[in-house]
Amino acid sequence: MSGGRLFIVGLGPGPAEWMTPEASAALAEASDVVGYGPYVDRIPERAGLTKHASDNRVEVDRARRALELAEAGRSVAVVSGGDPGVFAMAAAVFEAMEAGPTGWRELDIRVLPGVSAMQAAAARLGAPLGHDFCAISLSDNLKPWTVIERRLRAAADGDFVIAFYNPASKARPGQIHEAFGLLRSLKNGSTPVAFARAVGRPDERIVLTTLAEADPGLADMSTLVLVGSSETRFLERPGDERPWLYTPRTYGAGR
Amino acid sequence: MSGGRLFIVGLGPGPAEWMTPEASAALAEASDVVGYGPYVDRIPERAGLTKHASDNRVEVDRARRALELAEAGRSVAVVSGGDPGVFAMAAAVFEAMEAGPTGWRELDIRVLPGVSAMQAAAARLGAPLGHDFCAISLSDNLKPWTVIERRLRAAADGDFVIAFYNPASKARPGQIHEAFGLLRSLKNGSTPVAFARAVGRPDERIVLTTLAEADPGLADMSTLVLVGSSETRFLERPGDERPWLYTPRTYGAGR
Numbered sequence A, B: 001m002s003g004g005r006l007f008i009v010g011l012g013p014g015p016a017e018w019m020t021p022e023a024s025a026a027l028a029e030a031s032d033v034v035g036y037g038p039y040v041d042r043i044p045e046r047a048g049l050t051k052h053a054s055d056n057r058v059e060v061d062r063a064r065r066a067l068e069l070a071e072a073g074r075s076v077a078v079v080s081g082g083d084p085g086v087f088a089m090a091a092a093v094f095e096a097m098e099a100g101p102t103g104w105r106e107l108d109i110r111v112l113p114g115v116s117a118m119q120a121a122a123a124r125l126g127a128p129l130g131h132d133f134c135a136i137s138l139s140d141n142l143k144p145w146t147v148i149e150r151r152l153r154a155a156a157d158g159d160f161v162i163a164f165y166n167p168a169s170k171a172r173p174g175q176i177h178e179a180f181g182l183l184r185s186l187k188n189g190s191t192p193v194a195f196a197r198a199v200g201r202p203d204e205r206i207v208l209t210t211l212a213e214a215d216p217g218l219a220d221m222s223t224l225v226l227v228g229s230s231e232t233r234f235l236e237r238p239g240d241e242r243p244w245l246y247t248p249r250t251y252g253a254g255r
Helices: A021-029 A059-071 A089-099 A102-106 A117-125 A145-157 A175-186 B021-029 B059-071 B089-099 B102-106 B117-125 B145-157 B175-186
Strands: A005-010 A032-036 A050-054 A075-080 A108-112 A133-137 A161-165 A192-197 A205-210 A223-227 A233-235 A244-246 B005-010 B032-036 B050-054 B075-080 B108-112 B133-137 B161-165 B192-197 B205-210 B223-227 B233-235 B244-246
Touching (some): A059 A102, A089 A108, A089 B244, A117 A192, A117 A244, A117 B108, A133 A145, A161 A175, A233 B089, B005 B021, B059 B089, B075 B089, B089 B102, B117 B192, B133 B145, B145 B175, B161 B175
Parallel strands (some): A005 A075, A005 A108, A032 A075, B005 B108, B133 B161
Antiparallel strands (some): A133 B133, A161 A223, A192 A205, B161 B223, B233 B244
């Protein structure tokens, strides 16, 4: 062993005020930063830091590269937006480790949690995740649509609030439409829905609507989509302020 | 309107290195801190800061008090451990607001997200939340057991990873036993299970086991319980190091 180490770091949803001090400290000590280009771009340049930016959808290649660098004695930070443990790089690193040389399992590895996109969206909207919820990635790059459909049905059966990650991309614009089509057959049309795009960033955009009225085309790669439970509700505010959206902790009290 | 404001602040799971700079800044500016005693105790004393600590299980009273203080022109921070939007004070504040005077809806209110307990636990364990998951509170103070049972069945049907909040307390030691009993009838006994107690605090304790072997009695109020999906797995490490626990992003590849 060579003294290398690998930190899997969550940068949070965008603004520095949402990145933990632990993540900042790890980035300040790293010799190498590895990640998807836009996340690596968020790390300030400094002497002694080498950046390894890669394209999207090559997570395991990127993870392997990071493990190799750590094995060679470097102090490596693999960066993800949000929380690296939620639909992000942490799982990719352990996949690469499982498939790789046994020596990689001896490396000094730490996962540093962060605020995830659904939490930033929820904070901006009110408290939609205030009660039982589930998080589903709509990408079918890595799982068949039948699995996504099974989970959508279960989420509706369980009356969970649903947070959708990766709702759409240029390569697969259709899933969110299919998902909404299925949910409309299973849940009340008046169920609150929110499209929360780029929360905390300059191009933030929030759209509140209902399941019946929602245009799934509003979702892109930077959008977190929330679909309420039967309890999730809008709380109107005076004037032209956007209503709050929240899910009470009590179930069934209003019915 | 009097210029008061109310920030609903997430302190993170415990250590200062997991609290966001945004939360720290809000606490530095507050005139009043309102919350459950152990969380309020985490805020350093300083001139000009009044602390309002209350007992557990009086969330809506506490929320009402915070809204009254903000209405009176104070700069109020309502504090929760973890993320205030996840089974914590944010929903309680909006409940109090919905039931309270209309004027409360005009107040300057912001929710400041934080790292939640399941994320700290997941980071420590590896990447168990790397794929679709759900979060369920086992407290039946506020919802009937039939709702919890319905959600447990749905979580098993959907093969979600499950994060249990509030798995047990002195007043209700039994739910986690009932939940495990039900899950054992629905899921494979070899499903990985983790009990992650007080992660990041001096009394942190991690137990890895399986659904068949798990002792639900290990769970207390400070424990986050994770139950895997059919894909969640242990990744053995050399020597006596605890195995990593993770859920791959790919579904069904190994079967």
